Amino acid sequence: SQTIHQWPATLVQPVGSPLSLECTVEGTSNPNLYWYRQAAGRGLQLLFYSVGIGQISSEVPQNLSASRPQDRQFILSSKKLLLSDSGFYLCAWHEGAGGYTFGSGTRLTVV
Amino acid sequence: AQSVTQLGSHVSVSEGALVLLRCNYSSSVPPYLFWYVQYPNQGLQLLLKYTTGATLVKGINGFEAEFKKSETSFHLTKPSAHMSDAAEYFCAVSDLGSSASKIIFGSGTRLSIRP
Numbered sequence: 001s002q003t004i005h006q007w008p009a010t011l012v013q014p015v016g017s018p019l020s021l022e023c024t025v026e027g028t029s030n031p032n033l034y035w036y037r038q039a040a041g042r043g044l045q046l047l048f049y050s051v052g053i054g055q056i057s058s059e060v061p062q063n064l065s066a067s068r069p070q071d072r073q074f075i076l077s078s079k080k081l082l083l084s085d086s087g088f089y090l091c092a093w094h095e096g097a098g099g100y101t102f103g104s105g106t107r108l109t110v111v
Numbered sequence: 112a113q114s115v116t117q118l119g120s121h122v123s124v125s126e127g128a129l130v131l132l133r134c135n136y137s138s139s140v141p142p143y144l145f146w147y148v149q150y151p152n153q154g155l156q157l158l159l160k161y162t163t164g165a166t167l168v169k170g171i172n173g174f175e176a177e178f179k180k181s182e183t184s185f186h187l188t189k190p191s192a193h194m195s196d197a198a199e200y201f202c203a204v205s206d207l208g209s210s211a212s213k214i215i216f217g218s219g220t221r222l223s224i225r226p
Contacts, residue, residue, distance in 0.1 A: 006154075032212065043218035044155075044201065059213075090154055092214075099145050099205075100214050102154040 002027035006091045006103030013110055019064075019078040021106050023091030026072065032094035033074040035066055038105075039087045050074060086110045113138045113204045117217035125225045130174075130189040132220050134202030137183065144185040145203040145214065146176055155201065161185065172196070197224045 003026045013019060025031050035047040046059045048066035056066050063082050067075045074091060091103040118133040136142055143162050147155040159170025166178040172195075176187045185202060199221050205214040 034213070036216075044216040046213060046215070049213060088152075092155075094212060094214075099143075099157055099160050101157075102147075104154045105152070107152060 002093075002101065004091060004093055004101055004103045006106060008106060009104065010107045011109070013081050013108065015083055015110055016080045019076070019081050019085070019108070021076040021089055021108075023074045023076075023103055024072055025093050028072070028093070030071060033068065034092040034094070034100070035074065035076050036090045036092065037087045038090065044090065048076070081110045083110050113142065113206060113215050115202050115204050115215055115217035117202050117220050119220055120218065121221045121223065123223040123225060124192050126194055127191050130187070130192045130196065130222065132187040132200050132202075132222065134185045134187065134217060135183050136185060136202070136204045138204055138206070140206050143205045144176075144178060145205070146170065146174070146185075146187050147201045147203060147216075149199045149201065149219075158187070158200075192224050194224050194226070197222055
């Protein structure tokens with residue numbers, strides 16, 4: 001069966017520090033992968049999506065970047081975190097008409 | 112472009128009462144519609160989805176939703192609320208027919224259940 005792993009679950013980072021969040025998918029090949037952010041009291045904002053290795057589309061200009069070094073690996077990064085980067089980050093993959101499956105999320109607090 | 116509007120950021124009902132969470136969408140192509148539930152500090156869990164066919168869709172935990180094209184709506188209902196239904200609910204729309212499909216979420220509705 002297909003599963004999605006996302007880590008770490010929680011992260012506290014100082015302003016100006018780098019960030020790397022990882023998401024991996026098992027049980028499928030060539031999935032569409034997505035990064036969403038959920039700020040406190042707000043809905044989900046699509047940040048990046050990828051339809052294949054090395055293919056990244058950015059939805060919102062910001063302090064973050066994404067990479068897909070392997071078919072089932074999707075990484076969200078930042079060189080220097082801002083306070084406004086705090087939020088709940090969710091990775092998801094697309095499974096056709098069945099919809100999207102989400103990881104358990106990473107709670108990032110920038111202090 | 113697609114968009115979703117959820118009416119009411121917070122809905123409170125009594126235990127045993129009807130739950131109605133409203134969702135309207137905008138889409139230039141036949142939409143695929145979803146309802147997700149999120150419990151605190153967790154990811155999103157799919158409640159139900161509409162792709163094609165029957166417009167009344169039944170999901171998990173006793174929830175159902177009806178796709179009404181004429182009203183561009185996909186409201187979520189449950190006949191009798193339970194305390195465990197307290198959570199955040201998100202309506203979403205997608206163009207899954209596209210090779211690079213994206214799912215667009217509404218802003219969410221927080222459901223509270225009164226004893």
